[in-house]
Amino acid sequence: MKIGVLVGREETFPPALIKEINSRQSVVRAEYVKLGGVRMAEECEYDVIIDRISHEIPFYRSYLKTAVLAGAKVINNPFWWTADDKFFNYSLATRLGISIPRTILLPQKAYKEGVVSESLRNLKYPLDWQEIIDHIGLPAFIKPYDGGGWRGVSRVNTFEELMEKYDESATDCMVLQEYIPFDRYVRSYCIGKKEVFPMPYDPIGHRYLVVDNYLDPATEERVRRETTLINEALGYDINTVEFAIVDGEPYAIDYMNPAPDADWWSVGSVYFKWLVEKVADLAIETALHGEPTLKAHRWDELLNNEIKRAGAD
Numbered sequence: 001m002k003i004g005v006l007v008g009r010e011e012t013f014p015p016a017l018i019k020e021i022n023s024r025q026s027v028v029r030a031e032y033v034k035l036g037g038v039r040m041a042e043e044c045e046y047d048v049i050i051d052r053i054s055h056e057i058p059f060y061r062s063y064l065k066t067a068v069l070a071g072a073k074v075i076n077n078p079f080w081w082t083a084d085d086k087f088f089n090y091s092l093a094t095r096l097g098i099s100i101p102r103t104i105l106l107p108q109k110a111y112k113e114g115v116v117s118e119s120l121r122n123l124k125y126p127l128d129w130q131e132i133i134d135h136i137g138l139p140a141f142i143k144p145y146d147g148g149g150w151r152g153v154s155r156v157n158t159f160e161e162l163m164e165k166y167d168e169s170a171t172d173c174m175v176l177q178e179y180i181p182f183d184r185y186v187r188s189y190c191i192g193k194k195e196v197f198p199m200p201y202d203p204i205g206h207r208y209l210v211v212d213n214y215l216d217p218a219t220e221e222r223v224r225r226e227t228t229l230i231n232e233a234l235g236y237d238i239n240t241v242e243f244a245i246v247d248g249e250p251y252a253i254d255y256m257n258p259a260p261d262a263d264w265w266s267v268g269s270v271y272f273k274w275l276v277e278k279v280a281d282l283a284i285e286t287a288l289h290g291e292p293t294l295k296a297h298r299w300d301e302l303l304n305n306e307i308k309r310a311g312a313d
Contacts, residue, residue: 001027001028001029001047001048001287001288002028002029002030002031002045002046002047002048002287003021003028003029003030003031003046003047003048003049003050003283003284003287004030004031004032004033004045004046004048004049004050005017005018005030005031005032005033005049005050005052006032006033006049006050006051006052006053006054006060006064007032007052007053008052008053008056008057008259010052010262010263011263011265012263012264012265012272013052013262013263013264013272013275013276014032014052016264016272016276017030017050017276017279017280017283018030018031018032020276020277020280021280021283021284024280024284026284026288027288028047028283028284028287028288030283033046033049035059035060035063038062038063038066040066041066041069041070042066042070043070044066044067044070044071044072046067046072047072047073047287048072048073048074048075048283048286048287048290049064049067049072049073049074049075050075050238050279050283051064051074051075051076051078051081051258051259052259053259054078054081055081055258055259061078061082064078065078065079065082068293071292072293073286073287073290073291073292073293074293075237075238075282075283075286076235076236076237076238076239076258076259077235077236077293079293080234080235080236081236081258084146084234084256084258085145085146085256086143086144086145086146086147086175086254086256087103087105087145087175089230089234089255089256090103090175090177092233092234093230093233093252093255096229096230096233098226098229098230098252099249099250099251099252100251100252101177101178101179101180101244101251101253102135102136102137102177102178103136103175103176103177103178104132104135104136104175104176104177105145105173105175106127106132106142106166106173106174106175106176107123107127107173108169108170108171108172108173108174109166109167109169109170109171109172109174110170110171111171112171129159129162129163132176133159133162136176136177136178137178137179138156138157138158138159138162138179139155139156139157139179140155140156140162140176140177140178140179141153141154141155141156141176141177141179142154142156142162142165142166142169142174142175142176142177143174143175143177144169144172144173144174144175145172145173145174145175146173146256147256152169152172155179162176177253180244180246180251180253181246182244182245182246182251183245183246183247184200184214184215184219184244184245184246185200185201185202185203185242185243185244185245186198186199186200186201186214186215186223186242186243186245186250187199187201187208187240187241187242187260188223188224188227188240188241188242188243189239189240189260189271189274189275190227190228190230190231190236190238190239190240190241191237191238191275191278191279191281191282192237192278192281192282192285193228193231193232193236193237194228195278195281195282196223196224196227196228197271197274198214198215198220198223198224198227198243199267199271200214201242203242203244208266208267208268208271210268210270210271215245216248218248219245219248219250222250223243223245223250226241226243226250226252227241230252230255231255234255236258237282237286238258238259238260238279238282239255239257239258239260240255240257240260241254241255241257242254242255242257262275262276262279
């Protein structure tokens with residue numbers, strides 16, 4: 001059986017993962033995926049594909065969706081990932097009872113060529129910015145509704161700064177989110193919807209910290225439980241959930257990270273070893289015993305199979 005690894009510019013995680021999988025006494029082997037021109041409806045040579053880059057390369061994303069049609073098990077499901085966005089995630093988690101900072105979805109500042117004023121007749125104009133600020137408060141964070149991690153995220157302290165960043169957003173659709181004055185912050189990795197590691201993280205310096213007993217037992221248990229709950233709901237087998245914690249109350253800030261950073265130079269040696277081993281475990285288990293990503297050639301099944309499984313649980 002064969003596992004394919006689809007990668008971007010990561011330098012340490014992919015080769016370490018392939019080496020770890022191939023070092024196991026198993027019938028499963030791993031290698032880098034190699035693609036040229038992809039024929040329509042062709043068979044896939046991989047039993048499992050681990051996707052680390054298709055969110056940036058449309059060619060890869062389209063290939064992965066056709067690989068699913070051919071029976072490949074893709075980590076993470078490219079159909080769900082394609083449909084996902086941060087604002088939906090915040091609304092979903094709120095309905096699951098998880099604490100989320102107050103968030104508002106903002107109309108785009110600008111639009112692609114061909115969109116004219118008549119195309120926007122359903123929009124209220126001008127926006128009631130005072131009402132928006134009264135609800136969210138300042139300072140706040142403005143960020144793309146569809147971006148993972150910290151790409152395009154800005155803290156705004158005044159109305160003038162908010163307008164500056166909103167104007168710069170151009171055709172990006174943005175959300176404005178309440179600032180949480182946290183005293184603890186973790187990036188909680190979840191592998192296979194069951195292996196959870198809340199890693200202390202410095203969101204200002206963008207660096208991982210190794211700190212013993214960083215969270216009290218009750219807060220850590222809640223972070224672990226809510227990390228699992230979010231990933232079961234979203235259907236992700238690899239993801240991170242970022243929690244800003246204030247007075248023991250964890251707020252889920254961001255959890256659209258299905259290709260979270262995993263390079264040694266980023267996460268550090270302790271977390272790197274855990275990630276390599278757990279993702280290798282997941283990939284091998286998926287190859288040997290995992291359910292197909294696709295069960296029927298229907299679009300609703302491609303999106304809903306994860307939701308149905310979560311509901312059955």
